[in-house]
């Protein structure tokens with residue numbers, strides 16, 4: 001009899017289903033998400049702006065992979081589980097000791113404490129509800145957030161091959177943490193994150209910087225309230241901007257980008273490759289949350305990575321919605337100002353944006 005149990009039954013001669021290794025960057029235990037951070041200086045750092053970034057060889061002793069959930073390790077007893085996970089299991093290098101032991105290891109008053117892994121590496125995964133901040137405490141935390149922002153954008157379908165980027169403001173005021181050039185958003189891990197100064201110097205990390213880094217550093221310079229900047233080449237936004245009509249609040253997403261109208265940067269449709277162009281873009285952005293860049297893409301900002309990433313994702317959605325409507329017929333109805341301004345405070349509260357961000361991170365983890 002056909003049914004779900006029959007569909008999963010192993011047929012004679014059929015190989016057992018392969019167990020896919022879990023995302024090597026993620027540990028989910030007790031509601032926490034832990035990301036690998038850079039452990040050692042870059043090897044063979046290419047000259048700024050030149051060369052193709054290459055993955056660094058994995059040295060399990062000097063640069064161990066991140067923690068693994070014990071259940072995840074148990075799930076990978078298949079012969080195809082990767083060598084690193086087997087070694088960790090055998091050598092007990094990185095088996096999660098549990099929250100009580102982790103706290104003991106972090107106690108600076110404990111002479112036996114193992115404080116090599118700062119708490120900022122442990123980023124919140126759930127339970128935000130006003131109790132969690134996405135403001136990084138140090139460089140490692142900023143780099144980890146840059147990884148998450150990249151992965152979240154990819155999970156939302158915002159990738160344009162190796163173009164488009166998200167940044168996190170350096171807590172030390174040195175510049176912006178963002179992915180290095182040459183990688184897709186979904187490929188980003190801590191080894192592909194660089195710290196770029198306002199003059200374009202790569203201060204930390206390995207790999208060439210993006211040409212359009214001034215988008216991030218200039219906006220951060222002009223907007224002290226901005227902790228994260230996203231720039232993507234959203235096809236929907238470019239298609240919509242070509243119509244040169246106002247973006248209307250046709251759905252929840254659209255409520256974020258009207259009253260007042262979303263600004264448009266029309267000085268050029270080319271690359272934002274100088275500090276002057278970056279400053280001009282920041283000037284058009286003004287105090288708003290996002291800006292259309294006709295013939296190019298979008299920029300979205302926020303006080304933290306969840307807000308900036310979700311704003312970029314929602315702008316893409318709002319443009320898609322209006323494109324679909326206008327393809328079907330003339331716009332006849334959209335939200336009024338009073339109703340729209342009131343509802344966006346509800347539907348896009350800080351908590352809702354963080355919930356959307358965390359969903360994207362779960363999808364990113366499933367994709368690896």
Ligand SMILES: [Zn+2]
Nearest residue numbers: 212231233297
């Ligand atoms: Zn661009």
